[in-house]
Amino acid sequence: MKKSVWMCLSLCVLAGQAAALDLHGLRPDEIALWAAPVENKGELLAHRADAPVNPASTMKLVTSWAALEILRPTYRWTTRLVSDAPVVDGALKGDLYWIGAGDPRFSEADLSQLLRDLRLRGVRRIEGRLMLDKSVFGQLSNADGFEEDEGKTFTVGPDSHLTGLKVAWLRFFNDENGARVVLDPPLPGISVNSALRPSGNESCKDVRQWASIRQEGDKVSISGVLPRACDGARAYLNVLDHNSFANQSFSAWWQEQGGAGPQGFGVGTAPAGARELASHQSEPMTAALADMNKYSNNTMARTLFLTIGHEAGGDNPVADAGKAVRQLLASRQIDASALVLENGSGLSRRERVTARMLGEVLRDAARGPYGGELIASLPIASEDGTLKKRFAVWGPRIRMKTGTLKNVKALAGYWQAADGRRLALVAIVNSPRALEMGAALDAVVGDAIRQFDSSAQ
Numbered sequence: 001m002k003k004s005v006w007m008c009l010s011l012c013v014l015a016g017q018a019a020a021l022d023l024h025g026l027r028p029d030e031i032a033l034w035a036a037p038v039e040n041k042g043e044l045l046a047h048r049a050d051a052p053v054n055p056a057s058t059m060k061l062v063t064s065w066a067a068l069e070i071l072r073p074t075y076r077w078t079t080r081l082v083s084d085a086p087v088v089d090g091a092l093k094g095d096l097y098w099i100g101a102g103d104p105r106f107s108e109a110d111l112s113q114l115l116r117d118l119r120l121r122g123v124r125r126i127e128g129r130l131m132l133d134k135s136v137f138g139q140l141s142n143a144d145g146f147e148e149d150e151g152k153t154f155t156v157g158p159d160s161h162l163t164g165l166k167v168a169w170l171r172f173f174n175d176e177n178g179a180r181v182v183l184d185p186p187l188p189g190i191s192v193n194s195a196l197r198p199s200g201n202e203s204c205k206d207v208r209q210w211a212s213i214r215q216e217g218d219k220v221s222i223s224g225v226l227p228r229a230c231d232g233a234r235a236y237l238n239v240l241d242h243n244s245f246a247n248q249s250f251s252a253w254w255q256e257q258g259g260a261g262p263q264g265f266g267v268g269t270a271p272a273g274a275r276e277l278a279s280h281q282s283e284p285m286t287a288a289l290a291d292m293n294k295y296s297n298n299t300m301a302r303t304l305f306l307t308i309g310h311e312a313g314g315d316n317p318v319a320d321a322g323k324a325v326r327q328l329l330a331s332r333q334i335d336a337s338a339l340v341l342e343n344g345s346g347l348s349r350r351e352r353v354t355a356r357m358l359g360e361v362l363r364d365a366a367r368g369p370y371g372g373e374l375i376a377s378l379p380i381a382s383e384d385g386t387l388k389k390r391f392a393v394w395g396p397r398i399r400m401k402t403g404t405l406k407n408v409k410a411l412a413g414y415w416q417a418a419d420g421r422r423l424a425l426v427a428i429v430n431s432p433r434a435l436e437m438g439a440a441l442d443a444v445v446g447d448a449i450r451q452f453d454s455s456a457q
Helices: 003-017 056-070 108-120 242-256 285-294 298-311 317-331 355-367 371-376 438-454
Strands: 031-037 045-047 078-083 096-099 130-133 168-175 178-184 191-198 211-216 219-226 234-237 265-267 275-281 398-405 408-416 422-430
Touching: 031 355, 031 438, 056 285, 056 298, 056 317, 056 355, 056 371, 056 398, 056 408, 056 422, 078 108, 108 242, 108 275, 130 242, 168 191, 168 219, 178 191, 178 219, 211 234, 242 265, 285 298, 285 371, 298 317, 355 371, 355 408, 355 422, 398 438, 408 438, 422 438
Parallel strands: 096 130, 130 265, 191 219
Antiparallel strands: 031 045, 031 422, 078 096, 078 275, 168 178, 168 234, 211 219, 398 408, 408 422
């Protein structure tokens, strides 16, 4: 049979399967759809539900579900400062080891408090080096195929010493002292040269429309005009590699605390007999889930995926996380034969799910003890996160994870009817037209909700 004839017959079969569905301009082979009631057995809709598709960021639902089941909602990351050197007259007479935990929400404020605790212990001067102990993650996950997007915050990789998502902020001011910009935190290795001129009363929705920002290595140049309305505005910079960013953030905040040193920095494992000098414990994991899912944070998702692998106890957190996820799926009798995992975030050209597998994960989660925690982490339609400007007609009864990549547009989550019944729903578009078909995708989801609501009548 000729290839063209086979393709025609395949599309005709798909068209027949989709005859009862209005795909709102999507071709039958461009969308995979699955919908089922949470509280009952059976399915409401299934179209290409077993076709392997790229899920984009809806893959974060699999990682979230696995993290809740394996790590538990109360899981916390603990970041530690340790040393085997004595403290004499306020001086640490040796190296200080910063043991990174892979805390995805470890912030500049957390680092500042950690160093304040070090000062309260009586350390004023570090006469040795700052050593980064990165042993929590022996290997990092990949996110290949995004070279054109290098430098964007959504491609920042995971790291044991992730601090403030490895983002520095330019803070703009225009007041009686003129137009100026400062780097926050003030990283010692980054120079900022500003040629901003003050301007009048123009509006300032985005400071970058007025200020031109050029970044070349460790040098940042800013030019243009700054309206008064931009006073207090911020713009992010993705600068330095992870180790340099951690070291320079440490130095900036240590100097602000009035500390002296350290004498250089390096990477190494803390001595077995090192004692703890200061520590920081994160908020429960559910705080990270909310940030990760509502705003589709890839860095946090990749870090959480590695944490699953680390807690599994092996030497390869990427492989161990994948094994743990597959074991969990098997224990719930969810078919994972089409599952392809690369980093657990959906920032991947390789990752694959089926709409049915992802839907069964959602249904299992909602029926389980941590369903409330997962659902609470999802964007609320027309209210927050990546759904803030979508589904206004349906309102907060929709809680769904979005997914967007080149050639991918996806939605997966829940609808709660007025009578309390819940629908688990997955709709994933894989097509060169995907980014143009957002309205069609939303309309298909809306139709599924209407059908579910009418089924109770």
